[in-house]
Amino acid sequence: MNGYAASLCLAGALLSSAAAQVTYQDLLKADPANWLTYSGSYNSQRHSLLKQINTANARALVPKWIYHVPGAGRLESVPLVVDGVMYLSQPNEVFALDGRTGRLIWQHRREPAMRRGPNRGVAVLGNRVYYTTPDAYLVALDARTGSLLWQSKIAEAKEGYWAPAAPLVLNRKIITGVAPGDYGMNGLLAAFDASTGERLWRWNAIPRPGEPGGDTWAGDSWKTAGGDTWLTGSYDPELNVIYWGIGNPAPDFNGDLRKGDNLYTECMVALDADTGKMKWYFQFTPHDLLDWDAVEIPVLVDAEYQGRRRKLLIQANRNGFYYVLDRVTGQFLHGTPFVHSVNWAKGLTPEGRPILVPGVEPSLQGTKVCPSTSGATNWMSPAYNPDTGLFYVAALEGCGINTKSYEEFRPGGFPFDATGYIESPQEPRQLYVRALELTTGKLVWEFKQIGSRAYGAGLLSTAGGLIFAGCDQGIFTALDARSGKPLWHFNTGQAISASPMTYSFKGRQYVAVEAGSNVIVFGLFEDSEESTFGRTQ
Numbered sequence: 206m207n208g209y210a211a212s213l214c215l216a217g218a219l220l221s222s223a224a225a226q227v228t229y230q231d232l233l234k235a236d237p238a239n240w241l242t243y244s245g246s247y248n249s250q251r252h253s254l255l256k257q258i259n260t261a262n263a264r265a266l267v268p269k270w271i272y273h274v275p276g277a278g279r280l281e282s283v284p285l286v287v288d289g290v291m292y293l294s295q296p297n298e299v300f301a302l303d304g305r306t307g308r309l310i311w312q313h314r315r316e317p318a319m320r321r322g323p324n325r326g327v328a329v330l331g332n333r334v335y336y337t338t339p340d341a342y343l344v345a346l347d348a349r350t351g352s353l354l355w356q357s358k359i360a361e362a363k364e365g366y367w368a369p370a371a372p373l374v375l376n377r378k379i380i381t382g383v384a385p386g387d388y389g390m391n392g393l394l395a396a397f398d399a400s401t402g403e404r405l406w407r408w409n410a411i412p413r414p415g416e417p418g419g420d421t422w423a424g425d426s427w428k429t430a431g432g433d434t435w436l437t438g439s440y441d442p443e444l445n446v447i448y449w450g451i452g453n454p455a456p457d458f459n460g461d462l463r464k465g466d467n468l469y470t471e472c473m474v475a476l477d478a479d480t481g482k483m484k485w486y487f488q489f490t491p492h493d494l495l496d497w498d499a500v501e502i503p504v505l506v507d508a509e510y511q512g513r514r515r516k517l518l519i520q521a522n523r524n525g526f527y528y529v530l531d532r533v534t535g536q537f538l539h540g541t542p543f544v545h546s547v548n549w550a551k552g553l554t555p556e557g558r559p560i561l562v563p564g565v566e567p568s569l570q571g572t573k574v575c576p577s578t579s580g581a582t583n584w585m586s587p588a589y590n591p592d593t594g595l596f597y598v599a600a601l602e603g604c605g606i607n608t609k610s611y612e613e614f615r616p617g618g619f620p621f622d623a624t625g626y627i628e629s630p631q632e633p634r635q636l637y638v639r640a641l642e643l644t645t646g647k648l649v650w651e652f653k654q655i656g657s658r659a660y661g662a663g664l665l666s667t668a669g670g671l672i673f674a675g676c677d678q679g680i681f682t683a684l685d686a687r688s689g690k691p692l693w694h695f696n697t698g699q700a701i702s703a704s705p706m707t708y709s710f711k712g713r714q715y716v717a718v719e720a721g722s723n724v725i726v727f728g729l730f731e732d733s734e735e736s737t738f739g740r741t742q
Contacts, residue, residue, distance in 0.1 A: 227287055227329045229376040233442055238709040240286045243326050243371035244586060245706065248505040249439040251588040252666040253707045257714040259669030262729060263683040263692040269715060269728045270307035274300065279702040280719035281661070282326040283371065283586075286708035287348075291717070293724055296324045296339050299346060304710050307726065313351035315344065319362070322384060325437070325584075325703075326371030330379075330399050337368035337381055343397055357402035359383060365390050365618020371437045373447070375478055378405060382434025386452040386470070386498070389429035389614045389621035394449060396481060406481035410434060410451050410469050418468035426463035429614045429621060431455035432470040436500040436584050441516070441532065446484060447476045448518060448532065450500035457496040458567040459609040459623035466491040471499045473520065475535060485535030489522045490559065494566045495549070495607060496578045496626075497523040504589050504596065505532060510644050519643065521587055521598040523580030526553065527646035541646040543639060546575035546602050546632065567609035567624070577605025578626045579634065579660060586663030586704040588672065593686050595640045595649055597664050597672055603634035634658045638674045640689060650689035654680070663704025665716070673716060675701030681718055681725075697725055 227241060235241045237254040245251045258266065274280060277295050284293040291304040297319070301310040321339040328335040333354065334346045340362035345354040359381060360366035365388045373380040379397045386392055392410035397403065410432035412418040422430060431454045438449035454463060454470040469483075471490040476483055489499045504519040510529070518532035525547040529539040537557030549566075550559040565574055579601060587598040610624040628634060636657040640649040654676040662675030671692070672684040677700045683693040699721020707716045717726045 226332055229330070232330070232374060239288065240284070240706045240708050241329060242285070242374070243283050243328070243437045244439065244502060247440040247442060249502050250504055250506070250591070250666070251586055251664065251704070252590055252668070254668045255707055255709055255714045256667060256669035257709070258667065258671065258716065258729060260671060260685055260692060263671060265730045266683065266693050266695070266716070266727045267730045268695070269726045271726075272302055272307040272724045274722055274724065277722035279661070279700060279721060280724070281323040281702050282719060283704050283706055284717055284719070284724060285327055285329055286706070287329055289710040292327050292329065292334055292348075293719070294324050294327050294336050296320055296322070299327060299334060299336055299351065301348070301351060304708060304715065304726075311351035313346055313353070322367045322369045325369055328372040328374040328379065330374045333399070335372045335374065335379055337370060337372060339367045341366040341368045341383060343368070343372065343379060343381055343402065345402060355402040357397055357404065359395055360393065364616065369435055373437055373440060374399065375440060378478065380438070380447060382449065384433045384435035386431030386433035386455055387457055387496070387620060387622055388618050389431060389455040391430050392432035392434045392452060394434050394476065394481065408476055408481040408483065412468060421465040421468045423462065423464040429455055430463065430467065430470065433498070434500070436502065439503045439505050440478065441505055444516070444533065445478045446532070447478050448503045448505070449474055449476065450498070450503060450520070452498040452500050453493055453496045455621045456612055456623035458494055458607060458625060459611065460492055460494050464492070467493070471497065473499060473503060473518065473530065475532065487530055487535050487537060487557065489526070489528065490524050495524075495574055497580060499523065500584065501582060502586050504587060506589055506643060508643060510538060519589070519596055521582050521596070521600070523576075523583060524549075524559070525576045525581040527641060528557065529644055529646070539644065539646065543598065543641060543646055543648070544576055544581040544600050544602050546604055548573070548575040548604070567607040569609065571606045571608045573604055573629060574607050574626070575604035575632065576601065577603050577628055577634070578607065579603070579605070579628070583660040585660055588664040588666040589643070590666040590686050592668065592670070594643050595686070596643050597638065597640050597666060599660065599662060599664060599674065600637045600639045601634055601660055602637065604629040604632040636660065636676060638664065638672065638684065638689070640686075652684055652689045652691065654678070659700070661700070661702030665705040665707060667707060673705045673718070675703070675705065675718055675720070677701065679720055681705070681720070695727070697721070697723070699723065
């Protein structure tokens with residue numbers, strides 16, 4: 206079987222479900238029973254309309270099933286669910302499971318099994334499943350069997366590229382990016398035909414001399430400039446615009462040879478979905494010296510801003526500031542810190558440019574920088590609840606000690622950092638879930654994840670008034686979306702480095718999260734299951 210896909214035919218009903226067609230119209234307005242994209246919807250709000258599980262009964266959540274992914278370490282993907290069939294991934298492997306029982310329908314494994322970087326999920330369209338690989342390919346599978354249909358090269362693996370992001374599926378197009386910017390390879394976004402795998406367009410994150418933005422790189426520094434695209438973006442179908450965050454410049458911690466703003470690193474870019482042509486950009490951290498990738502998920506919200514309804518783009522950035530942009534024009538509207546530990550900038554100008562504090566940059570002897578290079582947040586997904594009007598983010602307080610040196614670029618996929626950082630022992634990291642007012646970034650409530658020092662676990666909002674959050678301690682928690690009060694928790698036994706999701710099948714709502722090497726699915730305890738779980742007291 207092509208692509209070393211092993212198909213386990215369990216039952217006709219299951220295969221019928223696995224063959225379900227996902228149309229572009231489904232993606233535009235998805236049935237809340239399904240979870241069809243990495244962020245749940247094109248606007249990346251990660252808010253589900255399901256409310257069977259709610260603030261009144263969250264305490265009755267119990268595990269329904271656990272599927273162990275063989276050979277997995279820390280899973281980072283978000284499962285997708287189509288009509289009761291769950292698709293999840295790890296590097297070079299995709300699994301189709303019965304979403305009600307966790308039973309395996311089929312498993313696909315790709316050879317050669319190169320292991321480099323994580324995998325953050327699949328995409329679905331028609332009767333196909335798409336994923337990216339550690340050797341920088343986009344792969345299409347038959348959703349009914351896991352059989353390989355085609356694979357297209359995104360970038361050259363021999364140069365050091367890989368592709369960890371879940372693809373973004375549009376109307377007949379698949380959009381994906383690459384990693385890593387830390388090795389000095391230049392980032393890109395590419396669009397492929399969903400049926401054939403033919404490349405339709407490519408956008409280069411680093412401009413060449415003579416191109417717009419090319420003068421923001423000194424000398425030949427643009428040739429090894431970084432600007433990776435390693436996390437999934439968002440999409441506005443009405444505007445037909447893709448929004449994608451761009452990563453750090455290279456070398457990361459020494460900018461002496463790359464003087465200038467270094468476009469389009471550390472930017473949010475808006476691209477025409479049909480052509481890949483850039484419509485606007487906004488740079489969060491010009492001439493970044495602290496490895497603050499700007500790839501965090503852009504959340505799209507239509508809301509009132511200063512008495513006028515606007516199309517907004519929201520990002521809580523790794524540099525510690527919360528940004529509100531007009532997503533039609535890219536205009537900066539508002540910015541404010543969302544963590545207390547910010548020492549590198551005094552604030553932002555009316556145009557959104559940081560007002561730098563002199564001397565807070567990497568040095569030969571080491572300099573304390575807050576937030577640390579780990580970031581005030583990172584790739585863990587935020588959420589937005591239109592019922593509360595609050596934006597929810599996994600926020601990391603802490604500082605780092607950053608140093609710099611001189612380093613020669615080595616082709617072929619070698620680090621090009623020019624040294625690095627350590628976490629400050631005097632300001633140990635602490636993770637929080639924070640709820641912010643949408644247009645002002647004002648803190649409304651916070652939940653301290655006690656003992657949690659590392660990032661990775663994202664958030665989920667539901668119409669049941671809940672925020673679901675995980676942490677590196679393995680604790681999965683349901684919070685009241687309005688107050689932050691913890692209502693329920695479960696110790697999964699392994700660190701959570703992924704974002705939760707929810708779906709419904711045959712009238713029952715489930716919540717799923719990957720923890721370590723397992724995917725765990727929760728649902729409400731029911732009397733009919735007492736024989737299985739035992740009677741509660």
